[in-house]
Amino acid sequence: MMMLLLPHREEEEEGGAAGRRRFPINDNADLLAEVLGRLDGRSLAVAGCVCRLWSAVGRREAVWEAVCHRHVAVGRAGAAGGTRSVVAALGGYRRLYRLCIGPALDRLAGVRRQGPAVSSSSSAARHVSLSLALSLFSIDCYERLGGVGGRQQQPPASLLFLCKPVDVS
C-alpha cells in the first residue's frame, strides 16, 4: 500500500495515532493521475506494472496527453479541444506516444549522445514537433485501415524507420 507521509499536526492528532497522518495515494485516483502525468513515457509505462489501479490510471488518455505535451514542442497554441478529438479518432495519446513520439525522442537522444559532431545548423531541428508527430501518426493509422473487403495487405511499416535501433557506436 503506497503511502504519502504528511507532516503531523499536533492539534489534529487523533487518539491512538502515533503522531503521523498517513495518506494512501491509492485512495485518490485523480491525484495519482496528476503525479503520473509528470513522468516521462518509459517511467509511466513501468508505473503501469505496479498494481491494477496504477495500470488503470496509467492508461488514462488525460495522463498520456499530459506526457505528450510535456515532451513535444507545440508550434502554435492550437485549439486544444480540436487536437484532442483528432488524436482520439486516430488512436489516442498513448498510442501516439508509443508509435511516434517515444521512438522519435529515443532517436534524437541517441543522436545527441553521439556528441558534438552534430552540425550547428541542424541543431535547431533536434526536437519533435507535435505537427510532425501527428502527421506520422495519421499515416500509420491510414495504413492500418483495411481495404474494401476488410483484407489487410501488409503490416503497416511507414513508422519502421523510427524503430530502428540507433547506432551509437
Place this chain on the structure above:
Amino acid sequence: MFTQIRVCSAYPFVIFGFSVPLSGVPQEEKEMKRDHQDAGGGGRGDWYAVAEQEKGKASMGTDDGVDELLAALGYKVRSSDMADVAQKLEQLEMAMESSAAANDDVLFAHPAFDSVHYNPSDISAWVDNILSELNAPPPLPQQPPPPPAASLRHQFDLSPAGTEQYSIGTVDHYSPADVYELKPQSSTASLRDRKRLKVCSAFPSSSTPTDVAAQQVVVVDSQEAGIRLVHALMACAEAVQKDNLKAAGAIVKQISVLAASQGGAMRKVAGYFAEALAHRIYRPQSPRGVSCSSTHESTAFDDMLHQHFYESCPYLKFGHFTANQAILEAFAGCRRVHVVDFGMRQGLQWPALLQALALRPGGPPSFRLTGIGPPQPDNSDSLQEVGWKLAQLAETIRVDFRYRGFVATSLADLEPYLLLGAETDGRGVEDDEPEVVAVNSVFELHRLLARSGALEKVLGTILAVRPRIVTVVEQEANHNGRTFLDRFTEALHYYSTMFDSLEGSTSPPSSPEARRHGQAMSEMYLGRQIYNVVACEGAERTERHEALAQWRARMCRAGFESVPIGSNAFKQASMLLALFDGGEGFRVEENDGCLSLGWHTRPLIATSAWRAAGDPLRTSASS
C-alpha cells in the same frame, strides 16, 4: 578511410582512387601474403616462390609473359618478374614501417606518394620509383597522375554539373595535409577492414584450388579496382554511343569481374548499370518486358517497390511533407478545397494533409480529392480502394471528404472539364463558395517528356483549372541530355549518391530482416529507373529527369510563376530528417524558394511550388 571520403566528397569510390594513388597496394600485397600463408597452411617461408609456382600453373599461354590475371585489372607484370616485384614490395613495406615508426602522422603524407607516376600499371617500375624516393626524397613537381595504360579514357571527366564537388581528380590531389586528415589508428584499422573486405569478397569463378589461391594474389586494391570499374563503365558507355557493340560487350564482362571485388553501394550500382548496358547491347529487337514500359502487368509489383521506397528512405516523405505544407498554406482561409493528384498510387501523401486540415485554426474545410492513376491490367480498382480508405480516415477525424478517381494511360489524356467536373451532390449552397484547387505531381511530370507536346498540353490543362497552387516534386538530375554518354554519366553519379545514401542511413549488419528487405526493395525500385534511363530509348524511356533549373524554365515558359515555400516546410523537413537513422548525411537546402533534399553535397530531390502568373486571386501568405 571512409571518414576521409565523407569529408572530401560524395563519391568515395572515385575520390579515393585518385587521392591515394595506389598507396594501398603495398599494404594489400603484404596482407595478401599473410592471408595466403594463413590460408595455405602456414609455415611456408617464401611467398613469392609459391606465387611463382602458382603463376606458372595459372598463366599457361599468356601473351609475352604478362600475367593474365593482373592484366585483367590493368596491371602489366611479367610472370618472370613476379618474384622480384614481391621482394621489392616487401622492402617498400619495411621502409614505410620504419618511417611510420619514426613519424606516425606523415605516414600517408610521405613525399613518395606525391611523386609523379608514369604508367602505374607497370607495378615493377612503380615500386622501383617509390623505393628510390624513399631513400632520397626529392622535391616533387605537382602534376595530376597520368592515365592508366589500359585503353580507357584519359581523364575521368566528371560531369559538368557541380564540378566543385568533384575536384578531387585534379585539384585536391596535391594537398596531402588536407586530404589525409585521418589519424594513423583509423588508417590502420581501415586497412584491416579493407583486408577483411577483400578476403571475403566473392569471386565469380573459382573452379580449382590453384585458381583460388592465384586469385587471392591478384586482388590488389579495392579502391583501385573501384577506379577501374568506373572507367570501365564510362568506356562501355562510350563504345555504345559510338555503336561499337563488340567492344562494349567485351568491356561489360570486365565490369562484372571488377564489380565483384567491390562492396556495398558501389557493387550494386555497378551491377544495375552493367545489366542495363548488357540489355542495351545484346537485346533482341523487341525490348524485354522488364519495366521498359510503365503500363505493364507488374504494376502491383511496382506499387510494392514504391511502398518500400517510401518506407525505407526519406525522399518521398520529404516530397510529401513539403508539398503538403505548401498546399496547407495556400488553402488558408478557404472553405472548399480541391486537390488533384497526378499520381495517386497508395495515397500516402493525403492522411497527413487531412490531419493538418482537421487541426487548423478555424476548423477543416470541405475537402475534395481527385486521384489519377494508370490502368490496372487485372481489373482491380486500386484507385477506388485508396479513395475508400481515405474516406474512412477522413470520417474518423471529421473532415468532409469527397473523392473521385480517374484512370488515364497518360496525363496528357486529361481534359480540364474532367477535373473541374460539376458536383452532383445536390447541395445548392455550394455555389456560393468558390472551390480552391491545388494540383500535386510527385515524379510524374518527367514522364511526359517522352512524347513531344505532352507536357505542354498538361501544363495547359493545369492552367485551365486555375489552381491556387501547383506543387511539383522531381528528381534533381539531368537524365535527359542529348547524347547517351551525357545521360549515362549523369545517371551514374546520381544513382551512386542515392545508393550511398541508402547504405549510409541504415544501421549495421545486425539489422532485422524487414529493414534489409526494405533496402533491397528500394534498390530494386531505383534499379528499374536505371534500366529505363540506360537501356530504353524513344517513347519507352520515361525516366527523363531534368534538373530544377530546367523545370523552372519550362514552368515559366508555360505561364507559371514561382511561389516560395515557406520556412515552416523547411523546419518540418529538417525535423523529419533528423529522425532518420544516419540523418547526418541528409541536407535540406533552400534554393530560391524551392526546397531540395540531398545526400551530403549533392541535391537529389527538389520540391517547388507554382501558380499561374498574373493571377489576381493571389491571397496566399507567401514570402
